[in-house]
Amino acid sequence: MRFALDIDRSLTGRAWRWRGPEPCGSGGNLVDDLLRARGCTHDSLERERAPTIRSFLPDPSIFQDMDRAAERLAAAVIDRESVTIFGDYDVDGATSAALLVRLLRELGLDAGVYIPDRLMEGYGPSGEALVALARSGASLVVTVDCGAQAFAALEAARAVGLDVIVVDHHKCAASLPPALALVNPNRLDEADEAAGHGHLAAVGVAFLLGAALVRTLRARGWFAARPEPRLLDLLDLVALGTVADVAPIRGLNRAFVAQGLKTMARRGNIGLNALLSASRLERAPQCSDLGFALGPRINAGGRVGRSDLGVRLLTTTDLDEAAMLAAELDHLNQERRAIEATVQEEAEALLAELGERSVAVIAGDLWHPGVIGIVAGRLKEKITRPAIVIAIDEDGIGKGSGRSITGVDLGAAILAAKDHGLLMAGGGHAMAAGLTVRREHVTALAEFLEERLREDVARAATARALLIDLLVAPAGLTPALIQSMEQAGPFGNGWPAPRVALGPVRVVRADIVGTSHVRAIVAGEDGRSLKAMAFRQAETELGQMLLSSRPGTRFWLAGRAKIDDWGPRPAAELHIEDLAIA
DSSP states (O other): OOBGGGOSSOTTSOOEEESSSSOTTTTSOHHHHHHHHTTOOGGGHHHHHSOOHHHHOOOGGGSTTHHHHHHHHHHHHHTTOOEEEEEOSSHHHHHHHHHHHHHHHHTTOOOEEEOOOTTTTOSSOOHHHHHHHHHTTOSEEEEESOOTTOHHHHHHHHHTTOEEEEEOOSOOOSSOOOOSEEEOTTOTTOOHHHHTTTTOOHHHHHHHHHHHHHHHHHHTTTTSSSOOOOGGGGHHHHHHHHHHTTOOOSTHHHHHHHHHHHHHHTTOSHHHHHHHHHTTOOSOOOHHHIIIIIHHHHHHHHHHSOTTHHHHHHHOOOHHHHHHHHHHHHHHHHHHHHHHHHHHHHHHHHHHHHOSOSSEEEEEETOOTTSHHHHHHHHHHHHTSOEEEEEEOTTSEEEEEEEOOTTOOHHHHHHHHHHTTOOSEEEEETTEEEEEEEGGGHHHHHHHHHHHHHHHHHHHHHTOOEEEOEEEOGGGOOHHHHHHHHTTOOOBTTBOOOOEEEEEEEEEEEEEETTTEEEEEEEETTSOEEEEEETTOTTSHHHHHHHTOOTTOOEEEEEEEEEEOSSSSOEEEEEEEEEEEO
């Protein structure tokens, strides 16, 4: 990759490079150029232009234990057994559980749901909970988004004769817990084709199990006298869980999200419709809405409220209950923001004392464990290095959540720390992980991660360039151009939204909006001007550069182009990520 616009060091210290071999659109077909810049080959362009489930969905049988899981679940449907779906308390867990509950309901089986309390029970299935479910009459439990490391819990379940199917996507160890079936593309014994789907969120794996279940029941003649459920109607849940869990939006996930957004726009899920209304989203939902509007509200139940609120909302068939639950989750999300702001402030103060570390491990007493993942994500974005935030309770036990950067596998490192005896529990995937650690082991954990990940972080930092897709002048940045770029979506983690270089421009005026955002009106040499926003940048060097720009100083700006539809007619604006002197 060559330097874009000859910028080898921007204001934020990054080189600018073209994401593709040259600026997108220079060859005449903007959408195809954007797709190629994201790794599409000529032969895959047609499939990627309109990603469909049919063109990306694999045969579920390629996954270890999938057929065994489908056969056992089909038997439970036919025999009307007592089945419980045991989910995690985050969005991926809630959507996975809701998907299976809704599917089983259509198949004539009213399954129960168990979501552990985040504060009282922690992550994943416990032996106590599984034994209690067995004693209450459950003959089959399906864990979703958890269970891959639940050795003791599944031993306890086996001891009382309870069948457990694990549906997960987190990193697996070489040995597996004693489940009846463990469906997880990240099993170490998966063949290459199945392992190639290791980027799926748990809700995507649950959808594949649903497809395998319907196929098994079809083979048994179950639908001879009853309608077959429409699996595609559940794609709104798959899209929500996939985006909210920050799973890479590529391959099958991209098809899930593209088609799931269409399903969601039809508003067939009563609970999701109520949540869209509570989020003040009246237009068709976009990919970013799933991560920034819907996901945080579903998460709020598990973080600061009751863990089962999200599943209840996503499975209800009652309009009044849906409106009540959506309103409660919206309120809890506001409460979560206030708690998060306090923990964020304290964590940043400790971060300033930490000095330069490859992995920032920050621990605080009596922090609310429901917000540490969000705070870890914000710290990671600030320092562009992995960050782990640990909330230590009054007994000296810390619950931690980590977020990583591209090229640094945090989940594998946490499993290694667990194997070294530094953690009471831990697991995750490349970009995110959770852990339980004693206070006296926090320093040793930080040193272990520093040693293990230092070189990976250094390599990632060396490769940290700002990738630019296309170059435009202010007159060329129009709503029509932005709509054309959207045709290469949906965009998200692993399939980045186009980044535009704008300029050269001069700042006509700039001011602070709210407490920390910078708004600037910039004009180009073509005589056209437009609005640009630098969010949370008022106190940074970038923000100050815009606010104190001298007349005549010319800049290149880089960022995401958005459509501002608040005014009488839509207008293009730029959300600034970086700048350089022209």
